[in-house]
Structure formats: structure tokens, C-alpha cells
Amino acid sequence: VFAILSFLFGLVGTSFAVGVGYTSVWYPKEWQGRALGIFGMGNAGAAVTTFFAPSLLNFLSETDAENGWKMLPVIYGVVLVVIGLLFVFFAKNKKAATVARSTSELLAPLKNVRVWRFGAYYFLVFGCFVAYSQWLLPNFMNVYHTTLVMGGMFATMFSLPSGIIRAFGGYLSDKFGARTVMYWVLGSSIAISFLLIFPKMEVFTTGPGVLATNNGVVTQISASEIKVGEKKYNVNAKSTITSSDSDILPVRNSWQEIVVKQNQEVKKKELLAEGITQIKFNANMWIYLVLVVLIGISWGIGKAAVFKHIPEYFPNEVGVVGGMVGLIGGLGGFIGPILFGYLLNATGLWTSSWIFIFLISVGCLLWMHRTIINIMREKMPQFTKGIERNQ
Template sequence: MATTFWEDTKAGGKSGASFWSSGHTPTLIAAFLYFDLAFMVWVVLGPLAPDISAALGLSPAQKGLMVAVPTLAGALLRVVNGLLVDRIGPKRSGAISQIIVIAGLFCAWMLGVTSFGGTLALGVILGFAGASFAIALPLASRWYPPEHQGKAMGLAGMGNSGTVLAALFAPTLSKLFGWNSVLGLACIPLTLVFIAYMLMAKDAPNRPAPKNIAHYFEPLKTADAWWLMAFYSVTFGGFVGLAASLPIYFTDRFALSPVTAGYCTAACVFAGSLVRPMGGALADRIGGVKALTGVFIVAALALAGVGAMTTVASALALFVIAMLALGTGNGSIFQLVPQRFSAEIGVMTGLVGMAGGVGGFYLASSLGIAKQWTGSFEPGFLIFAALTVVALGGLLLVKGKWRSSWGAAEGVRI
């Protein structure tokens, strides 16, 4: 008999069933909503950066660091959240993280942020929102069998579309009410999603038994873990680094207003977010390695070319292409992670997510430094394009071993 929307569909996911009947749909929706709103506030300093910079008199390097700190804090906290997920379960871990973010934003709104140091402190609090990655994905993933991991992780991970909301609405709200008021207004949707999350989310019954802390870092003894982390530092690092930096790029490079720059950024981020589940589904069909090969080639070419663009339209077109590739890559990598590390999915999500955050921190901060030292963003884009080529070389190096070892053992395309 078919179950209702609110009933458990399967205990941990039924292999061989269709996607929608193989897992727990309310939990998948809750994971998406939590991830979506968390990502919205994680990058909110990017769309607000032009107004904050004008109010506090920040240099290009300070602006780059301001938007990069939430990314780095989120990267480090993802490891903490990965440990919490495996110790106390993803639902409770997510509840704790959401309360911290809501309380932090409320205090920042009430007290005000009046210095560069204050923006960095706020960035650390926003890092808890970025660390939602290590909670939302295992919350959804544990309900689905191997053949549907790409789609499940892609749909939950599509919550990074929250960056679109920040780019679309934060500049306009800042213009109407002031940028500090945006921090308080963000608490409203965050609270509503927290209530929905507590009602809808449910931990899968197949959660592994807690282990000693040292055991959580066993994956780091394998080269595969480091390769997956490196690849994600490029795909997700490029995505979130651009999401945080593009409002600054468009205002500084083309003298656009913060609102118009937000619209341009939203178009780019929407493209990258939209294709994440498609990247997971594509990887399910043709294998994550093949999908990533195309991703790295397209992203490298687009990022290498964008610095030389002299019009808004041409730069925007290349950014959209780059984000489409990077978003596809994000979904493809998380088709691979559960195949190789199914028993350590919580901590591996945290470790891989941490690497992605570090990549985003590097890109966002390096663009600000490049602008201050050379007067142009182009060196920052060129270096990151080169890192993408390095990642492609690494993928070509390991793909044969992956396919002949754990890929063959799992019987799933990689």
C-alpha cells in the first residue's frame, strides 16, 4: 500500500524501487529548505558588501576577506557538524546549528555591526549556516539506496540556490531599510523554516552506531578521500567563491549599482544551483568521472576567459557557463562520495564540504587581493582556472583505479 506524505516510506531506503518510493520525501524536503535558507544567509555579506564597504570605508582586500570569512568558518565547522551527525544524528545537529544562526543574526541586528572586525565576527557566526551542508546531505542521503544517491544528494544539495535569494533580495532590502536591518529581516524566514524542519525531518533508522572520535578520521588515511576533497575544493569552492564575490566584481569592474549587481549575481548563482541535481542524475547515468571530466574542461576555459571580458554581457555569459559547469560538478562528486564511503557518509560529507569551503575562501579572498595589488581581478580568475586544470589532471590519474576497484565492487557507474 502506498504511504502518505508524512509516513515513513522505507527503513533507510529500498533498493530497486523508484526514486520517490525509495526514501522519505518529507525529510528530503526539510533538508532542502534548511540548506536553502542557511545558504541564503551564509553568503549574505556578498550582496551587502558594496553598502557595507561604503559605510565602513573598506579596502578591496578587506572586502574580499569579509566575504571570505563566512566561507572559511563554514568549511571548518563542517567537520564539527560531520562529527555531530554521526554522534547525535542529523536532525538534532541541524536544530542546534539553526538556533545558533538565528540568535547570532538577531544579536547583530540589535547591537549593530560598526567595524571591520565586527563584520569578521558576524562572518564566523554565518559559518554555522554554511556548515549546514554536513547536516542536510546525510539527513537526506541515509534514506536512499545507492542507485538513487546522485538524485537524492542533488535535490538536497540544490539548497545552495539560497544564494540566489540573497543576491536578489538583500541589495533591495538594504536600499529600503539599511544593510543592518537585512540581518534582522533574515531571522523571519529562518524561523519559519526551523519550525517546518522540526515537523518534517526524521532521522533514517539505519544510522551507524557511534564510534570513537579517532575512527571518524579513518577516511583521511586513504588517498581517495583526499582526491574527492581536492575535486570539491574546485567545484564547490568555485561556486561559493563566485557567489560571494560577484556583487563586488560587478560593482567595481563595471560600476553597476548594488541592486543591478545582485541581479547579475543571481543569474549566475541560479544557473549553478539549478544544475546540481542534474549533475547528480547525469553522474548516475554516465558515471561521476565522465561528468567531472567535462566539468573541469568547461570551467577552466570560462574562468580563464572572463578576466579579459570588457562588457557586462560578455562577462555575465562566461560566469553563467562557469557556474553551470561547477554546479554540475558539485552534484557529480556527491554521486561518488556515498559509493566509496557509505559507512562514513556523515564525516566524509563534512570533510569534503570543508575542502569546498576552503576553496571558496581562497577564491573570494584572492580576488580581493588581486584587485588591490594589481588593479584587476583577472589574476585571481587565471590562477583558479589553473587549479581547475590541475584537478582535471588528478581525475585522469585516478579514474582507472577507481573504476577497477570500488566502482566495480559497488556495481554503480562512476
């Protein structure tokens, strides 16, 4: 039953590919980015869900803890039916003026590697966005011990701006070009995900110790001093590290532990007290939240930039190409939480998912840049040779 329902939900998801083709038909080329960006603002529905669903679930479970939750999908189903009826009765139909083609001709663009490259971009900016819309709630609850409602609010702060900013991303793509925008999106994704990699941690490592400067016998040992013959060596005693969850930067504490004994004969340069350094990083929750919101905004802009490419390169196959790109992005939303779970179990780190994001971002940027370099060498061979000679 669940498999059948999942298949039907997948059919509902194809409406996105239909909507891309339907929206692009109504607007000229210079407006494609903004139009598709506004259409894509529907992604903000993920934010609305993470914000209202936990509170609504708590409300429905107050009177019936066992079965109250069953009303939640019913409410969402009614909302979907209402929206569907509004579209049926008020939307007008329009088709692109193209010659009728066979199914094989319509699917021919899928052989183009460019489609799969766009899909890789969308896997990052949309698929990982969907994955984190689900993953951030347990992340905040486990790492920062937030309540269900507060965790849902924080997840909404990630997904809502990302959905709304998509229209602005379309405007930027129309004005500066989708390729330029994608450079900024992928670059910012690399930088922010790198900062998010660092988890809450407490590290103990070897610090500066105390070495004997002469041969001799240990004649006196105290908590703060070692005496070898007539020579005295100061020892830093261990102190309690003072840190709080509001700390932004790591806090360091160093001390020394005596490793020699009374009346022990020591030689020059022999270790008298081992140095120990403690570094504690609390991964400030508010800094983490700001970075998460920023990368969500970056991905929101990127979602519009990716779909700005499609009408430009495939003006007559917007539906099929948009559907394939959307499919790859949707797979990211499905695979992401599963993969994040495996990474968490393998490393024990909640931030391990950001390592994956960092690697995907780097891979997409290198693929895009390499493609652009190859196009420049093909289209302008003399120009690129001149640049290479002057490097």
C-alpha cells in the same frame, strides 16, 4: 563578539554535512546523485540573497540611512528560525543500519587521499562558486559601471542557475557516472575560465613601418608622404579608432609616425617611419555575463557529481567524509574573496581571479586523470600495457 558569532555561524554550516548523511540514508545507490543534487539545490539561497538583499537594503535605508540596514539580518534570522521549526516538527528521523564504532574509526577515512581529492574538486565547484557569488557584484560595478541593483541581478544570474542545475547534475551522475561528469565539468571550467582571463584592454605595439629602398637624402616630408631623392614613400596617417562597448572582437588600428627629418641622409633599409598598431578590446559585458553563467552551471553540475562519489566510496562514513569535503569547499568560499583581492592589488586586473580558477581547474583535472590512470594500471596491467605498446 564577531568571532563568537562567526563560530556559531560555522556550527549552523555543519548542518550541510548532517543533511548529506541524512538524505543519502533514504535512497538506494542508483538514486544517490539525484537525491543529493536536490538537497544541494539549497545553494540557490546565495542567488536569492544577491538578488533581494541589495533591493531590500535600499528599501530599509530609505527611512533610516544610518540604522536601517540592521533590520536585514533580523529578517534573515526570522526566516531561519521558521525553517528550523518546520524541520523539527515535520521531518522524520532515520539512521543507517551500521555497527556502532569509535570516534577514531569514524575519522579513519580522513587518512585516505581520496577524501582530500574530492575536497579539492569541491573547493573549485562550491568554494569558488560561493566566492564569486560575492565577488561578481563589485566586479560588474567597477569594470562595467553597473548600478548596485543591476550588479546584484547579474550576480544572481550566475548563482541561481548554478544552484537549481545541481539536481540535474545528480541525474547525470546517476546515468553516466560521477567520474565522466567531472571530466566534462573540469574541462569546461578550464575552457571558460581561459576565455574569461582576457580583460578590458588597450594595447600599443610596433606595427609595419616604412624602410628606405635606396641611399639618399630626405628632400620632402608631409603627413602622408616622405620623399628621398626622387623616390616617394607613402605614410599611413593616424586615424581615430572606432569602437564601442558592444564590440565582441578586438578592434585594430595601424598608422606610421615619421622618424627622419628634412635634409637627413639615409641609407638603404633605414627606418623612415615607425609603424604603430593599437588593439582595443572592450570585453563585451553580455558575452562576459554569458560565460560567467555557463561556468556557474558547470560548477553546479560538478557539485552534485562530487557528492555522488561519497556514498559510493564511503557508504558507512557519508557524514564525516561529506563534512570534510564540505569544509574544504567552505574554505574556498572564505579564502576566495581574500585571495581575489590580493590578486587584484598585485596585478591591477579584475580578471586575475580567473587565472587562479584556470590553474585550479587544470590541477584538479590532472590529479583526477592521473589517479584514474594509476588505478587502471593497478587493476588491469595487461590492458594498459597493450594500449601503451600501440601508441
